[in-house]
Amino acid sequence: xxxxxxxxxxxxxxxxxxxxxxxxxxxxxxxxxxxxxxxxxxxxxxxxxxxxxxxxxxxxxxxxxxxxxxxxxxxxxxxxxxxxxxxxxxxxxxxxxxxxxxxxxxxxxxxxxxxxxxxxxxxxxxxxxxxxxxxxxxxxxxxxxxxxxxxxxxxxxxxxxxxxxxxxxxxxxxxxxxxxxxxxxxxxxxxxxxxxxxxxxxxxxxxxxxxxxxxxxxxxxxxxxxxxxxxxxxxxxxxxxxxxx
Numbered sequence: 043x044x045x046x047x048x049x050x051x052x053x054x055x056x057x058x059x060x061x062x063x064x065x066x067x068x069x070x071x072x073x074x075x076x077x078x079x080x081x082x083x084x085x086x087x088x089x090x091x092x093x094x095x096x097x098x099x100x101x102x103x104x105x106x107x108x109x110x111x112x113x114x115x116x117x118x119x120x121x122x123x124x125x126x127x128x129x130x131x132x133x134x135x136x137x138x139x140x141x142x143x144x145x146x147x148x149x150x151x152x153x154x155x156x157x158x159x160x161x162x163x164x165x166x167x168x169x170x171x172x173x174x175x176x177x178x179x180x181x182x183x184x185x186x187x188x189x190x191x192x193x194x195x196x197x198x199x200x201x202x203x204x205x206x207x208x209x210x211x212x213x214x215x216x217x218x219x220x221x222x223x224x225x226x227x228x229x230x231x232x233x234x235x236x237x238x239x240x241x242x243x244x245x246x247x248x249x250x251x252x253x254x255x256x257x258x259x260x261x262x263x264x265x266x267x268x269x270x271x272x273x274x275x276x277x278x279x280x281x282x283x284x285x286x287x
Contacts, residue, residue, distance in 0.1 A: 065110035065180055066090045070100040070126070071142070072118045076165075080113060083169040084176065097121025101129060109137055111180060113172075114159075116143040116150065124153060131158040136217050138183045140175060142167075148252075155254040158216050161245065178245040183217055192227040195285035196269055199227055208269050215265070218243065222258050226272070226282040235279040255280075 071077040081091040094100035116123035141154045144165040191200040206213045221243045240246040271283040
């Protein structure tokens with residue numbers, strides 16, 4: 043028996059999406075009832091949704107056209123959600139992904155974020171919760187244009203172009219890596235707590251059990267090497283050191 047899916051009631055928000063857009067969302071779930079309910083609820087608040095019934099169909103749809111967000115179930119036949127996410131990121135597709143799962147293992151959360159998920163929602167969930175998380179992920183994937191660019195030593199982050207260069211060479215970053223670097227560079231010199239980073243980069247509150255911050259900090263250290271000095275403040279968080287020269 044499959045675990046219960048989302049619940050829906052009078053708390054479904056009727057206002058337009060918080061980011062003011064009519065984003066195009068691919069809902070990937072082999073369970074018709076869940077997929078239809080999610081699609082209908084997102085449609086009510088102004089999003090445009092399309093459906094894929096399994097992982098292989100999802101990959102085909104994403105190759106053929108552009109989506110602003112993917113809502114991806116983990117437990118599916120043929121190709122599970124984690125495999126879809128892994129293939130998506132390996133191909134260079136950085137479309138934001140919200141992972142859905144009925145499983146309760148902590149390892150699933152770590153694996154989903156490590157593979158490049160932007161958020162993680164457990165079944166059963168309220169539709170209002172899901173729509174709020176969708177709006178938050180879409181906002182985070184579209185940085186405000188007024189921020190223009192940031193420079194730290196030989197690293198330049200251009201928000202308008204969604205591009206980072208180091209010594210003039212482009213550094214390929216996932217959307218989550220880009221957001222984390224953006225936050226750290228915006229607050230260079232300050233110690234940011236782990237909780238602050240979880241809230242500002244992932245939109246998570248009180249997720250003390252996840253190691254996603256540590257994982258993504260290690261990714262940035264590996265990609266930038268000596269050009270980026272990220273100090274670990276034990277028991278607190280991280281500090282991006284401002285170069286003296």
